Amino acid sequence: MNQPARSALSISAVERETGLSKDVLRKWETRYGFPVPMRDTQGERAYPPEQVERLRLMKRLMDAGMRPSRLVTESDAALQALTRQVPAGAATASAEMMASVTLDMLRKQDPEGMRKILQLELLRCGVERFVLDALAPMNRAVGEAWARGELNIHEEHVYTEAVQWLLRDIIAKLSDARGSPRVLLTTLPEEQHGLGILMLAALLALRGAYCISLGTQTPVQDILQAALAHNIDIVALSFSNAYPQRRILPALAELRERLPENREVWSGGAGSARLNSAPAGTHLIPELEQALKALMNWRGAR
Amino acid sequence: MNQPARSALSISAVERETGLSKDVLRKWETRYGFPVPMRDTQGERAYPPEQVERLRLMKRLMDAGMRPSRLVTESDAALQALTRQVPAGAATASAEMMASVTLDMLRKQDPEGMRKILQLELLRCGVERFVLDALAPMNRAVGEAWARGELNIHEEHVYTEAVQWLLRDIIAKLSDARGSPRVLLTTLPEEQHGLGILMLAALLALRGAYCISLGTQTPVQDILQAALAHNIDIVALSFSNAYPQRRILPALAELRERLPENREVWSGGAGSARLNSAPAGTHLIPELEQALKALMNWRGAR
DNA sequence: TCATGATTTTGTCCTGGACAATATTGGAGT
DNA sequence: ACTCCAATATTGTCCAGGACAAAATCATGA
Incomplete structure (x- = not known):
């Protein structure tokens, strides 16, 4: 034996x-x-x-x-x-460039270099274009490279940490307690990918919203408490592809039901992009750009 | 029915x-x-x-x-x-003050105010004293307040996010790729508390070490890969009280065994403070201060 | 007072069966 | 050819209840 x-x-x-x-x-x-x-x-x-x-x-x-x-x-x-057949998404030429340079830096174990590239690109094109046109495709590129086995998970961690630093810095500088609407951002337990909410927070803060991030993995109960305590107008959740799809709708429905009606619920991330409908009273934001439209709608309704 | x-x-x-x-x-x-x-x-x-x-x-x-x-x-x-009986730890008078002010800000839902207090204290006493004398007792105070039910989990999240932001900022400013030793910091899967490694990273970076943080929840396999790829001298893990104690030693032993002998393994956090011995060749760092001594030892040995 | 051995408590693992949610397949009708 | 729907296959989660070892506690003697 x-x-x-x-x-x-x-x-x-x-x-x-x-x-x-x-x-x-x-x-x-x-x-x-x-x-x-x-x-x-x-x-x-x-x-x-x-x-x-x-x-x-x-x-x-x-x-x-x-x-x-x-x-x-x-x-x-x-x-x-098979890992090599994972489909590659489309992006603008400049975003492709950025992504490939970044992947290169990651593979060469050069986190400093990568940070510098990101920082430069941010200065070049401003927060909004940076988040929408550079970061989103880069996230996809990194995720796909990982799925194809071209990156180790630790290299993905290094990328995630670097982007987090950058985004938190932006958000902190833009943060204004008198902003409106007041948005609470987080993910449910089991969902560890927090970049989505940070990107959203940066975009919304830029447009004058007040964003509170609870980080990742907050139980529903605590989301409700926090929403009331901080007098929140919008609760924004993010679901990655890895989140079990069958759990998204019930979770959204529960949140919707237990939250006062005049507060909105937004659901973003690649996970919600796969849904074709959302519970009544919740908004699907499969792409970051649509968040800006949703923000305008909210303001129009007041 | x-x-x-x-x-x-x-x-x-x-x-x-x-x-x-x-x-x-x-x-x-x-x-x-x-x-x-x-x-x-x-x-x-x-x-x-x-x-x-x-x-x-x-x-x-x-x-x-x-x-x-x-x-x-x-x-x-x-x-x-019973929650009210959870014992309160001891700290210096000034740290007690800081902690109680911070708790107050959290309870009053004033994250901005809290951030300002932290920032001020950092400027007042410098990185090292701030991390050792202010942050460590404050973490304990916040954790205990939560255990007593005086804080909601979302208030703890707000605190954690604010401290993270501050520490990342410090680390980014101190980071120097030519530093030595090269330290890899992370936690194992199931361990979500990442403040410990950030605090350690700040202290070590201040003393000229080069710190790479992989964030939380990295599988052992990936820690090993990353350690080799980044040519790491020291792998530092952190275990909170919530981490199942019985899993700490086997995890440390596994890491120790699979890592080349000339790389050190450090284990910190409240979880490792409860251990009374560590596997041969790994160093217990139950208190942050001991990390500085361990750093000197490492340098002395070269 | 402290160490050491016995006992209790507690978490994790096991098997193997049931079931519903999800995805796929195969027409039927346009 | 294409869409829609029903039949079928796949797949993840749940259940019961028994076993066992690690950790915590208690009892005993030096």
């Missing part, structure tokens, strides 16, 4: 490292015959690193829309090949 | 909102007779808001060191009373 190597991971460690739930890991094992971990002395699953690596890869491809039954039948090499 | 109200939450929603795992929720039900959720038409658990509220309260008290069997027997009122 093989002893599991010391580097093998427990099921909860694999859940942490891959984002696949324990239930899913067990179910795949019986259903598809992968992964089949070793067992430790207590009969508990012990996943060797190769299997964890393959699980990561599969998760990436699933976030890009593929289905597990298809993926399990492919060889490792075929999976690698 | 009672229909569960529409506001009742599913077991996974409760897991999200309270941080108690599904297994724990089911086990408590059979073991202690609380919570006992209603069932929906498919026989699945549906937790009414009162029970969720009580679960939140219990989780808070457990993070402060209490045990569930004790808590379930108490009445709601008694639980509320």
